[in-house]
Amino acid sequence: MSTENDGGLLRSALSSEQVDRTFDFCGRHAWTLIAVAAVAGALPPVFGLREGYYMTVLSEMFLFGVLALSWDIVGGQTGYPSFGNMAFFGIGAYVTAILVTDAALAFPLAIVGAAVVVVVFALINGLIVLRLRGHYFAIATLGILLATQQVSRNLAITGGASGKILLDVPPGIVFYYFFLGVLVAEIAVVYYLSQTRFGFVLNAIRDDEEKATAMGFNTTYYKTAAWVLAALFTGLAGGAYGLFNTFINPQTAYNGAWNVELIAMALMGGTGTVAGPVIGAFGLHTVIEVVETAFVGWQLVLLGIAVIVTVIGYPDGVVGTLREYASEMEYYEYGGMAAAEADDEPEVPADE
């Protein structure tokens, strides 16, 4: 699956050493970079962007960043690609909506309530699906997403097919900072974990779950932890979204197309990396917005095509391809030639 085709264009623009050094730099100054990005994100409202279309777009970009990165925790880092993450989103949205309208709870409390419900749901849900692998896992998560959607559609407490309308909502700027805050927090958490053994184990599960078990890791425990973490962030995002959007219904809350969108974002940016899903989210969301305004109705067609192209042509995504490119030199400098010449003659045993 290596990207031997990341050829001419990249090579002519940047040398692999430059890319390698950039990665090094980012690695060494990661925390500073995160802080800088957080501050940069916090600035636009300070400079006057307090409402309107562009602020909404930025807020949604942060939102998708959270969703894509959350998906990636389980999909990219742990190797369990879920097609049903939006279930957490929807539940978060509905619980918040119900708490705010029916129980007249304040927004912050409602969100906390939603988070609790989502975590419990994730634990139960995880017990069921995390024992499955590959195809079965993916489809099971999709099944749960759709089943949950159907249930929401049929119950009175969730407002049936029309959902719930929320009238008394905080101003847009609150959501801007909320989504930004959750995104920064999530980036920090995911980055930190990726440097610890917890993160290593997740990657090990992705690469070879049986070997990880044989090495002494209780993979169920790790998978569940990752799953709940992803659910938590997704649920928080969903919780805020209901209010942000002023209404929520089964279609928007459990949006299967969004689920594919966020997978595409993670994939395009580069799964299994911290920056990848965020970059992918920002990039793809912007493109889709542009298409939506210029060619109404075609944005999902674009999404479908974008997914196809990425999967076939660039499965490693932006960050992944760059990383492959950066480490090329290194491999050939050491080992590459020596390795190729020394070992690849299979030994035919003299006896049995």
Place this chain on the structure above:
Amino acid sequence: MSDSTATPRAEAETVLRTDGITKRFGGLTAVDDVSVAVNEGEIVGLIGPNGAGKSTLFNCVTGRLTADEGAVFLQGEDVTRWPEYRIARAGLGRMFQETRVFGGMTVRKNLLLAAQEGGANVSGLLRRPDDSLRARTTELLEYVDLGGLATTQAGRLSFGQQKLLEFAMELMAEPDLLLMDEPAGGINPSMLENLIDYIQTANSEEEATIFLIEHNMEFVMEIADRIYVLAHGERIASGTPAEIQNDQRVLDAYLGRE
């Protein structure tokens, strides 16, 4: 079906003992009442024709399979029904026939992951690997002549290099007992020499106790202190390499006369 006269050193501690392990798959009895023992500091070989049940026995020991009858004792504790990860955590390391490493991670990460210290407690997991750990990974990489490849993706290594990495990972973990499944498979003679060297050094310097399955007779005879022979799921012989080489039953089994 009686054993040879050589007995394991009674004073040394028995790290692994299996007691009448039997494992069936449908109508086939893959392992039939097999008892073996491995003592501290030994290198014990497990040989036999293809289909003799060697890998199945290994799987019963590691917990990937559960024996239908019999028991497995690790350091005196009955681990027969323990889940695989728990047995591994208790000090049992395993190397795979097809050589498995974590291809998407760097070589260094593979090694860092292999270190068992910190156990399962949460704080250990959430701490970043400290410098002494990193130093040890560098040390081990140098030891198996893979130094310089620390930041390479493990999946890019050649088969032989991956085998060495897998071995280094086990050394990192410092298991009480290391199970090796056909370690000599698929590598050229010069690397085989190196591997024998590494294994013997690990055994003498670090008291590594090793139990290995192997088809390469020269390799086994050179490296093992004692050997068990399985055929058709049954243990048909045990003893020192010299004794095994002269055992008629063993020859018959391999030449198909059983």
Place this chain on the structure above:
Amino acid sequence: MAIAQFVVNGLLVGALFAAVAVGFALIWGVVDIINLAHGEMVMLGGYTAYWLLSVATGTAEGSVLLFLATLPVVITVLFVVGYVLQRTLVSQVIETDIFLTLLVTFGISIAIQQLAIQAWTANPRSIQVAFADPSMTLGGLVVPKMKFVAFGGAILLTVLLFVFLQRTRTGRAIRAVSQNPEAAALVGIDVAHTRAVTFGISSAIAGGAGAFIATILNIQPQMGLIYTLKSFVIVVFGGVGSIPGALTGGLLLGTVEELTAGLISSQWTLAVSFTLLVVLLVVKPQGLFGTEADQ
């Protein structure tokens, strides 16, 4: 009595589910791909029949025979669509990560869905087949004639597929590829072509089922996903690669759905189906009739 009626309704519609599922099972068994765009083939089949009839009669109405005459066209068109999709797009991801194959077919599914919305609007449509007397009564149970025709058509398609796989040269090639692609290549079978043919046949049958569905239910651009998932339920239940399994599964699923709709409420049928999906995946991923793609 009411339950018997529900059961009959269920069997009638279940046969259609089975016909759709059978193609899905075929692709899964032979090409080892879970085709998330399978439902879109059903949708396209329905629309093809709809437009053919509209062109022929000016409205989407006609006699049974006229409708049946559209079938060969539908089947051919969908065969081509399936063949081309496999040959150009899906084949690129065949040996890679399972996740990527799922994603590519999902991408195709979305693209087709949305293009359909753009082309034909999201309004549901249906084909009205004219009968002097739309239903018949058998043993006290009401059987709408068109549903009966659809039932017959679905069973026929399924049986034809089964026979095709057993008796024809292409069918044998398909079975060979499903069991061992390398060996098949060694004996001179064009594996890429065979896979594409499989995709084509599967899409063709799904399209045919879609045409029938247009007459007894309705069609709209986003109906596909539900059929894909129902196919998944059926195949997981019946066993990958088993046609009898898919048939049984389809009939059962249809019955369960109709019973749910009748005894509880039609609102809950989808919820029940999806829950069934998850339950089956957890409990019995090998299915009832076998694990291998042996046919």
